[in-house]
Amino acid sequence: MPEILEAEQARALVAAAALDREIASVHAPDAWFCKRGATPTGVRRALTGRTLTEARRRGKLLLVDTSADGPVLGLHLGMSGRILVDGDGAGDPLLYASNRDEPAWRRFGLRFADGGTLYLRDPRRLGAVELDPDEDRLGPDALTLTRARLAAVVTPSAAPVKAVLMDQSRIAGLGNLLTDEALWRAGIDPARPARTLGPDDVAGLHRAIRSTLRTLGRRGGSHTGDHMPGRVPGAVCPRDGAPMLRRTVGGRTTYSCPVHQH
DNA sequence: GATGACCTGTGA
DNA sequence: TCACAGGTCATC
Secondary structure (H helix, E strand, C coil), X not given: CCCHHHHHHHHHHHHHHCCCCCEEEEECCCHHHECCCCCHHHHHXXXXXXXXXXXXXXXXXXXXXXXXXXXXXXXECCCCCEEEECCEEECCCCCCCCCCCCHHHEEEEEEECCCCEEEEECCCCCCEEEECCCHHHCCXXXXXXXXXXXXXXXXXXXXXXXXXXXXXXXXXXXXXXXXXXXXXHHCXXXXXXXXXXXXXXXXXXXHHHHHHHHHHHHHCCHXXXXXXXXXXXXXXXXXXXXXXXXXXXXXEEEEECCCCCC
């Protein structure tokens, strides 16, 4: 569930509440959760005594700079992760993930010298902590996606347009729900080969992505879309009342309207 | 580019 | 008891 909107909320929370506080200790109980070469010991050594200086984001990946030429702390929310600072959270309240404060779900955390804390709580354990992440493994951020860039990504690909939009190396930040919402808004069939989209389709899709991110961002998250009521078996299209089509496209469960999406 | 595995809470 | 949710990575 955490897609770009939830990651942005988490980034804003870290920026507002967790910067410039000395890290007294690091809670890294789960070696499996440390990815791409990071280890609990390594992370502990790298962060203890430093402060967080800036919170950035690329797609769904949180990037936190640290003081004194320290490493960049990379945090990924996976599918059920949430950031909590001093016990207060930001991001996806609970759609698939429980909101209980189960200590075992604190996969990673910082205790500050002032007594406060930052935690990454992730019941399903699919998030990640890494050091100095390779930011270029991700494409340009979806929140600043230009129409030209979208066209450059969509035009050459024979894959379903949904698969292209969700490919993080092409565009970073769009997940299953936001992609379905944007295609539903644009009236484009998720399974349509990307290269069959003409300039008008691309322009419309670009507008739909922007309106999706702006509107759902204001409402509070990826699960607040107009398309959501149609994401239930047996549901009808919220726009025109036609029975929704449920398929797997690009490896993910996909709901679309067979009447207005072509 | 498509598929399955990873992991685990939830709900039927 | 089991299908399903879903981001990402390894493998085909």
